[in-house]
Amino acid sequence: MQIKILAVSGSLRENSSTQHILNNLKLLAPNDVEIIVYAGLAELPHFNDAADQPAAVLAWRKQLAEAKAVVICTPEYAFGVPGSLKNALDWTVSSGDFGNKPVAVITAATVGDKAHASLLLTLSALSAKLSDETNVLIPFVRSKITAEGNIKDAETIRALQAAIHALIKSAATL
Numbered sequence: 001m002q003i004k005i006l007a008v009s010g011s012l013r014e015n016s017s018t019q020h021i022l023n024n025l026k027l028l029a030p031n032d033v034e035i036i037v038y039a040g041l042a043e044l045p046h047f048n049d050a051a052d053q054p055a056a057v058l059a060w061r062k063q064l065a066e067a068k069a070v071v072i073c074t075p076e077y078a079f080g081v082p083g084s085l086k087n088a089l090d091w092t093v094s095s096g097d098f099g100n101k102p103v104a105v106i107t108a109a110t111v112g113d114k115a116h117a118s119l120l121l122t123l124s125a126l127s128a129k130l131s132d133e134t135n136v137l138i139p140f141v142r143s144k145i146t147a148e149g150n151i152k153d154a155e156t157i158r159a160l161q162a163a164i165h166a167l168i169k170s171a172a173t174l
């Protein structure tokens with residue numbers, strides 16, 4: 001049976017490094033893993049705590065519910081998590097969608113340590129299942145990806161491979 005993993009990019013930029021990393025992850029994952037890239041981040045309305053949730057939010061939450069695990073790959077903007085990604089996470093706070101869900105956090109930026117720590121803190125507030133083995137910080141990311149979007153840094157490939165395998169292992173124990 002295929003294990004479904006939902007992949008979320010924190011960058012809305014076309015041809016973004018984070019999108020390239022998620023595409024590379026698809027190639028690094030075992031055959032019985034299906035990585036589905038979430039495409040709705042730009043369409044999510046700004047969070048508000050109203051009782052009725054818009055259709056785009058319900059679709060986001062449905063994709064989360066159908067996934068055995070989640071991979072988030074994000075840049076850092078102004079020492080923090082991109083607002084559009086934080087917004088998507090805020091929509092799940094009261095529903096518990098991330099509760100005990102294995103989540104791998106990959107931060108790919110120039111430095112990225114602050115967004116990485118901040119995202120882990122937010123996900124811990126959402127009770128996601130986190131592990132050091134599934135987290136990867138990729139500094140100087142632009143120097144590690146070719147113009148065609150392939151990762152050219154062996155250590156980054158090794159770290160991503162280890163993280164995806166740890167994530168699958170974590171999902172299998174549920």
Ligand SMILES: Cc1cc2nc3c(=O)[nH]c(=O)nc-3n(C[C@H](O)[C@H](O)[C@H](O)COP(=O)(O)O)c2cc1C
Binds near residue numbers: 074079
């Ligand atoms: C508005 C803006 C703010 C940024 N702020 C930071 C920052 O605070 N720390 C950092 O490490 N990189 C920062 N960067 C660099 C990005 O993290 C880096 O370019 C990353 O590769 C962008 O991801 P993407 O290619 O997936 O869009 C910033 C980039 C932009 C456009």
